Amino acid sequence: MVDQFAELGVRNKKLNQFIAKSPQLLLRKPKDFLQIVLLFENMGFDKETIGTILARCPEIFAASINKTLQRKIELLIFYWVFLKLSFLGLSESIQNYVFLTLTKLCYKG
Incomplete structure (x- = not known):
């Protein structure tokens, strides 16, 4: 796991602080850790x-990702x-429609 942290630039002093703050990450499966890294990469980071x-x-x-x-x-x-949307000056009815649509998308299942 330390190698994966180093690939992301977390080394030396940062690594010591990081491990002190969240030692449980050393127990993570590399596959699970890399899935989260991939999620952030897919978001453009x-x-x-x-x-x-x-x-x-x-x-x-x-x-947990899911x-x-x-x-x-x-x-x-x-x-x-x-x-x-609120800064675009759209009518309240359009804002409400978008709000309801996004709510359904966010809380599906």
Whole structure:
């Protein structure tokens, strides 16, 4: 696992702080860890940025993709889109339609 952390730029002093903050990540299966890295890469983050996220908030990499992380990301995207729409000056009825549609998408199943 330490090799995977190093590939993302988490080395030396950062690595010591990281392990002290979230030692449970050393017990993660590399496959599970790499799935989360891939999720962030698919969202457009480069390895350096993913390493920064890992160093600052390692608990994200201990989360379950299906049970926790994916839903939180969808919710953040939902709020971001809704906030953007509110600044576009769209009518309230259009905003409500988009809000309901996004809510259905975010909470499907």
